[in-house]
Every structure is written in structure tokens, then in C-alpha cells.
Amino acid sequence: MRTLSGIFGVLTVAGTLLAGAAFASANDGLRQSETETVVVNAPRTSDYRFGTGDKLRVTVYDETDLSGDFEVDATGYVRLPLIGQVKAGGRTATQLEGAVEQALSDGYLNNPRVSVEVTTYRPFYIIGQVSKPGQYPYTNNMSALDAVGVAGGFTDHAVESTLYIRHEGETKEAEVPADETVKIRPGDVVRVDQTAFWAVASWLSPASSLALPLAYALKP
Numbered sequence: 001m002r003t004l005s006g007i008f009g010v011l012t013v014a015g016t017l018l019a020g021a022a023f024a025s026a027n028d029g030l031r032q033s034e035t036e037t038v039v040v041n042a043p044r045t046s047d048y049r050f051g052t053g054d055k056l057r058v059t060v061y062d063e064t065d066l067s068g069d070f071e072v073d074a075t076g077y078v079r080l081p082l083i084g085q086v087k088a089g090g091r092t093a094t095q096l097e098g099a100v101e102q103a104l105s106d107g108y109l110n111n112p113r114v115s116v117e118v119t120t121y122r123p124f125y126i127i128g129q130v131s132k133p134g135q136y137p138y139t140n141n142m143s144a145l146d147a148v149g150v151a152g153g154f155t156d157h158a159v160e161s162t163l164y165i166r167h168e169g170e171t172k173e174a175e176v177p178a179d180e181t182v183k184i185r186p187g188d189v190v191r192v193d194q195t196a197f198w199a200v201a202s203w204l205s206p207a208s209s210l211a212l213p214l215a216y217a218l219k220p
Helices: 001-025 029-034 094-107 144-151 196-218
Strands: 055-060 068-071 076-080 084-087 114-120 124-128 134-136 161-165 174-177 191-193
Touching: 055 076, 055 094, 068 084, 068 114, 084 094, 124 144, 144 161, 144 191
Parallel strands: 124 191
Antiparallel strands: 055 068, 055 114, 076 084, 124 134, 161 174, 161 191
């Protein structure tokens, strides 16, 4: 009997913790008003820096054979006709245009004019409490809510008021509002957290599943 009392005591404590977590989850909105968030905006097109997976259209005016579509490889380079590899990763369109023009001027063309534009952005990633986490194509001016929608929407366990974004090349993620004002960038990792209630529930569920069969086994 003492063993059974101990087991039911553990279950009672677990129930109390779950109730407390539910109360905390219900009051998330009150606490969030005190939490400092960071609004993340997408960079202007002129400021956008290329990265691995971006597909670019390079146009050399009056030189059809030197123009075409090229992808930034894993090392951050594009391989172009005649001049070979040119570093694209970390550069803006204006900077890459200048680099290609300089390379073509070095014994190939007189006063070359080059234009570079993105045809397909590198993908973004979304993890956590969404229906279909994974890698998805980025579209221009994409918001945080757009990203969640592409991934099938929030799960029943998700925190829907905020999410976390880590930009490519950075080690820290920023907590941001989950709304249309927050823009994501190509290569971003978006994470949707679970509510405090479900975090505690998932932590306690293994203990509960073991305690109940044990209670029945010890029943006289």
C-alpha cells in the first residue's frame, strides 16, 4: 500500500506541474509584453549578398556566348565562360558585376558591360513545431508567417506569437514576432518553439507511462 501511495503521489505532483504549465502557457501573452524582441527585415536588393545555392543570370552586353545562368557553388564561386571561376559568395550584384568586368578587361574585351541578377534564391530552413519542417524555396519579400504557411502551418503544440530566426553565417538566433512585418532571408533557419505546457507534458509523459503499469502490477 505504501508503494501504491508513493506512485500515486508522484502522479499527483506530475498533474500539479502540468496544471502550472498550462497556467503559464495561458498567460504567455502577459509575459511576452515584457520580452524584448528584435525586428528582422530583409535586406534591400542592392544590399543582398550572394551565397551557395543562389542561381544568377550574368549578362555580358553584346556577348551572347559569355552570358547565361550560373549557380554559386559550395565554395562560393561561379564558373563563367572564358574567365573561369569568379568569387560570388559574400558579394553584392554590383560588386560581382565589377569583378567580372575587370576580369574580362584583362586581355579579353574592351570596356565590357556586365549585369548580374538573381533568378532563384538559395532555400531557407524551418524546424520545430510546424506541420512539415524542412528546406523550402525562398521567394522575394518572404515574411515569417509566409515561411510557416509554406511548412504547413503551426502544430497544436506551437507558440504562435513568436519564433526564432538565425541568419546564415551567424551563431545566434533572434526572437521575433510571428507576423507579416518580419522578413526572412535566403539561407535563414526559422525555428518554431513549443508552449511551456507541452514542453513539460512531453518531459513527464515517459514517467507517467511507466508509473501506471507499475501501479497495476503491484495491485494486490
